[in-house]
Amino acid sequence: xxxxxxxxxxxxSTAGLAGILxxxxxxxxxxxxxVSYLCWNNFAPASDKKMAEIGQRFTKDTGIKLKIDxxxxxxxxxxxxxxxVQTQAGHDLVEMRMHFPWxxxxxxxxxxxxxxxxxxxxxxxxSSSYExxxxxxxxxxxxxxxxxxxxxxxxxxxxxxxxxxxxxWEELYTVGKELKKMGNPVxxxxxxNYDSISTAGPVLWSFGGMxxxxxxxxVKINSPATxxxxxxxxxxxxxxxxxxxxSWSDASNxxxxxxxxxxxxxxxxxxxxxxxxxxxxxxxxxxxxxxxGGPSGRHETDTPRHIGIWKFSKNVEPAKEWIKYxxxxxxxxxxxxxxxxxxxxxxxxxxxxxxxxxxDAKYAALRGxxxxxxxxxxxxxxxxxxxxxxxxxxxxxxxxxxxxxxSTKDAMAWAESEMKKILAG
Amino acid sequence: xxxxxxELAVTRSRPGVLGRLRVWLDREPxxxxxxxxxxxxxxxxxxxxxxxxxxxxxxxxxFIGRPSEFIGIRNFVKLWDSDVFRQTFQNAFVFxxxxxxxxxxxxxxxxxxxxxxxxxxxLIRGAVxxxxxxxxxxxTLGWWWMFNSLYSVVNWTGIALGIMSPPGPNWLGQAYYxxxxxxxxxxxRGLPFxxxxxxxxxxxxxxxxxxxxxxxxxxxxxxxxxxxLPLLKPVLAxxxxxxxxxxxxxxxxxxxxxHGGPINSTHLFAxxxxxxxxxxxxxxxxxxxxxxxxxxxxFVVWVQLRFVRKQQF
Numbered sequence: 001x002x003x004x005x006x007x008x009x010x011x012x013s014t015a016g017l018a019g020i021l022x023x024x025x026x027x028x029x030x031x032x033x034x035v036s037y038l039c040w041n042n043f044a045p046a047s048d049k050k051m052a053e054i055g056q057r058f059t060k061d062t063g064i065k066l067k068i069d070x071x072x073x074x075x076x077x078x079x080x081x082x083x084x085v086q087t088q089a090g091h092d093l094v095e096m097r098m099h100f101p102w103x104x105x106x107x108x109x110x111x112x113x114x115x116x117x118x119x120x121x122x123x124x125x126x127s128s129s130y131e132x133x134x135x136x137x138x139x140x141x142x143x144x145x146x147x148x149x150x151x152x153x154x155x156x157x158x159x160x161x162x163x164x165x166x167x168x169w170e171e172l173y174t175v176g177k178e179l180k181k182m183g184n185p186v187x188x189x190x191x192x193n194y195d196s197i198s199t200a201g202p203v204l205w206s207f208g209g210m211x212x213x214x215x216x217x218x219v220k221i222n223s224p225a226t227x228x229x230x231x232x233x234x235x236x237x238x239x240x241x242x243x244x245x246x247s248w249s250d251a252s253n254x255x256x257x258x259x260x261x262x263x264x265x266x267x268x269x270x271x272x273x274x275x276x277x278x279x280x281x282x283x284x285x286x287x288x289x290x291x292x293g294g295p296s297g298r299h300e301t302d303t304p305r306h307i308g309i310w311k312f313s314k315n316v317e318p319a320k321e322w323i324k325y326x327x328x329x330x331x332x333x334x335x336x337x338x339x340x341x342x343x344x345x346x347x348x349x350x351x352x353x354x355x356x357x358x359x360d361a362k363y364a365a366l367r368g369x370x371x372x373x374x375x376x377x378x379x380x381x382x383x384x385x386x387x388x389x390x391x392x393x394x395x396x397x398x399x400x401x402x403x404x405x406x407s408t409k410d411a412m413a414w415a416e417s418e419m420k421k422i423l424a425g
Numbered sequence: 426x427x428x429x430x431x432e433l434a435v436t437r438s439r440p441g442v443l444g445r446l447r448v449w450l451d452r453e454p455x456x457x458x459x460x461x462x463x464x465x466x467x468x469x470x471x472x473x474x475x476x477x478x479x480x481x482x483x484x485x486x487x488f489i490g491r492p493s494e495f496i497g498i499r500n501f502v503k504l505w506d507s508d509v510f511r512q513t514f515q516n517a518f519v520f521x522x523x524x525x526x527x528x529x530x531x532x533x534x535x536x537x538x539x540x541x542x543x544x545x546x547x548l549i550r551g552a553v554x555x556x557x558x559x560x561x562x563x564x565t566l567g568w569w570w571m572f573n574s575l576y577s578v579v580n581w582t583g584i585a586l587g588i589m590s591p592p593g594p595n596w597l598g599q600a601y602y603x604x605x606x607x608x609x610x611x612x613x614r615g616l617p618f619x620x621x622x623x624x625x626x627x628x629x630x631x632x633x634x635x636x637x638x639x640x641x642x643x644x645x646x647x648x649x650x651x652x653x654l655p656l657l658k659p660v661l662a663x664x665x666x667x668x669x670x671x672x673x674x675x676x677x678x679x680x681x682x683x684h685g686g687p688i689n690s691t692h693l694f695a696x697x698x699x700x701x702x703x704x705x706x707x708x709x710x711x712x713x714x715x716x717x718x719x720x721x722x723x724f725v726v727w728v729q730l731r732f733v734r735k736q737q738f
Contacts, residue, residue: 078703085490103706107490191598192686244574246687247598255575384488384706391704392509397688404688418508425503 034065035318037307038080039095040073043147043270043343050339054332058325064318073097084310092313093322096306099375099382099390101133101140108140109309114320115139118328123350126304128373131382133306141306142323143347145337146373148302149198149291150365152257152271153264156285157184169203169232169292176240176264184263186240187256189248189396190233190403196248196396197376198301199266204229204395205378206294211389211415212380217423221398222416225296230399230408237403246400258282266291268303272362273341288365299378300371304347342366388422482712489706500713510714513692517718519604520693521672524611528668529661531612532619537653539620540627550621557617565681568610572596572682600690603683607691610678615671619664626660627653659733666729670722674715694718 037055042048048070055066069091071077081100084090085107101108119125125133129143151166158165158175161182166172176186189196204210209225212218237245244252254271256262260282265271275283291300307327309319327333334355337346342356342363357363377386389395398415402408440448450456483500487493504510539550556564571578580593596606630653638648676695679685685692685700692700694714702711 082489082703082706082708104490192684192689242574242592243595243598244592245598247574247595247603247683249684252573252575259575261575388701388705388707391700393686400688414508421506 033063033315033318034067035093035313035315035322036067036069036091037093037095037319037322038069038071038084038091040077040097041070042340043268044273044340047336047340047344050336051326054326054336055322057332058322062318062321062325064321066322088312090310092309092315092319094308094310095144096133096141096308098304099132099377099387101135101306101308102382103384103387104308105135105140107311109311109313109316109319110138110140111142111309111320111323112139114142114323114328117324118142118348121328121330122346122348124348126302126347126349126352126373128302128375129304129306129347131375131378132304133308141308142327144305144307144327145340145344146302146304146347147268147270147343148345148366148373149202149266149268149300150288151264151291152267152269152286152288154184154257154262154282154285155287157182157263165289166292169206169294172264172292173232173236173240176236179263180240180242182263184261185242186236187248187253187262187265188236188241188245189250189253190237190245190400191248191396192393193248193250193396195250195253195267196399197390197393198303200229200233200395200399201301201374201376201378202266202291202299203232203294205299205374206292206296207232208294208296210379211377211395211419212386212423214379214381216380216383216386219416219419219423221419222412226412227408230402230411233399234403234408246404257286269342269363269366273343287362290365290367291371298371300373301376302373304373304375305344306347385423385425389419392418392422394418479712479716482708483716485709487708487712489708493709496709500710501717504710504713504717509689509692510697512689513694513697513714514717516604516689516691517673517693520608520611520675520691521669524608524615524672525665525668527608527612528615528619529665531616532623532664533657535616535620536623536627539624550624553620554617556614561614561677562681564614565610565678568606568613569597569682572606574598597683598687600687603687603691607679607682610682611672611675614678615668619668622664623657623660626657630656662729662733666726666733669725673718673722 039048039051052068055068058064058066071080077097080090081094081104084094085104096104115125124130125143126146128146133139133141133143153165157163157179161178163175163178164171166175172186179185188199190200204226207225207228209223209229210220213220237243253262253265253267254274257265257267257271258275258278258280269288272283272286272288274280275286291298293299307323309316313319325332326336333346337344337351337354338356338359340356342360345356345366346352346354353367357366375382376390380386394415398411401414402411406414450459481487482493484495484497485493486496486500535553539546539553543549570576574592574595574597577593577596579596580589583589583593584591594602596602634652634656635648638652643651673693674695675693676699679691679693679696680699683691685696689697694717698711698714700711701714702708
């Protein structure tokens, strides 16, 4: 081999560097395919460990490096998304809760091809996943799992007082009165948090009400169905609950049940899972029954999660490969779901009766037959304006006003006026 | 060996690079800007740039990740139409007004106490600073636990002492109690700043003035009103200025303790701005909320700084 002169070396390396800079593509020999994934700290921590394990196998099988970062849900997650979008830099994949794909629609890759494959395999995505991630005719995120709201109650106390497990919101009032007398009130938050909306929405829908019509433009909150909902809340607040529910955070109802105070709460199974893991004395007495119905049926807000890919990502194909590996590979998906101890349930219809529901007799209620799942604001599409209505807590605040002295009529008029201003703006 | 004078002159006239740099920097017109530049760059990057960006967002219909356009002051006008915003506006003045008054009064009392000859004076002065030093989010979590309806140690103590009837006040669930709770935490956290700064002002007051007043028969009250307070005015003006701005823009305490509730009764500009700007993606409106009071606060700063200058010169 001819020795390389200094002149040749300089010319060659300069030309190569210029080429890399111009095309912004590194030379193939040094290229390692790598994707980064931002997801939240799961309420069932074992599923995070399982995901890391599956991630390592993914790297081994495909040669694609996977970097998983976790972030606390709610507040920090939203700030992180906003900063990644504004700076057009950050992770390739992001876990999105509820309706987030609607908020970030222009920044998310069309993943309809991936969802089509999964639906072929597992059946249609659940209605709540569809409402949250199918934006204007395009799948902007892939349904990953859902956490389901059920009723968690103290079965031991119910048996002791010979109380009938309720099937409707009205029946809950009957047993709630007894529970409060026993010192174990019903625990439904009426405050500025998401659990408040997750209960207020289903109650409203079950009575036949809605905030905004399905056209996304007409405010429908001022209605006889809303009045019925408010009246139900008023009597529940007075006879079945304690004023503390006005100050509750998302975790308060769980804690109240776990610490032996609340006799009935509306929540995913996380309250029981944590009680079981921490070996709390209340764990054995807790059981679940399916969510309640009303004159207009049994509706439910559950918490669908999806995986989205940012458009600024330079690794869209490897990112899709990871989603297919985690969800599309049945063995991996089953393993992941099983690790979540029934907190993370499959988001596809054919997997609704998953073996995880048979790991504990207390998960029987989670089969959820006859429940219609919706995201916040249903039946209106979760547009940015409907999100503003949700995230300014107008629904729980309307109820909080009513239970603390404002007349039902005035509370509804206030909510209607605020919602109209938002939709007009 | 003797060295000739002309040889020395030649050596001095040819300094090295470092030497020349030293000579160059020795000139005041050069050294001044060189010393100021790092601070100026920091100010531009960390203060001016975010401020200009916020101003731009506030005057646009900016939404996270979507193209935006200039809409003038429409965000500011529209905000006033919102019941939640008007409530926030009122909350901010109630919160700041009450908290600053409490911090002034208690701050002066604490400073006077710390100025006395106390046992373990240094230790006590250091301990007083703790609320100021601990990260706010962390200490507020402690307060949240104390006010929490399920675990409230405040209510437990009150009930045990017989001064509260069970279950005790609903601290974070009733509008007035919730406002009292966030003000209490803000006063607890801001008090050390007042106390230590006022203490510095107290220490600087010449002892002779007190001795002369005492000789003239002035009592403790007269000495406080006619010597201490007038001489503390410049310090107080600066402390109140900073505290007013910090209190108006408080975020952590309300975000951790009440999340703005119940029924928006504790929302402040910063918490509402985050809720609208980040949680719902409306950056423009969020920025407008946070800048709403900027003209008023700028005026307050101008008035107070003028006052401070008059006092000093």
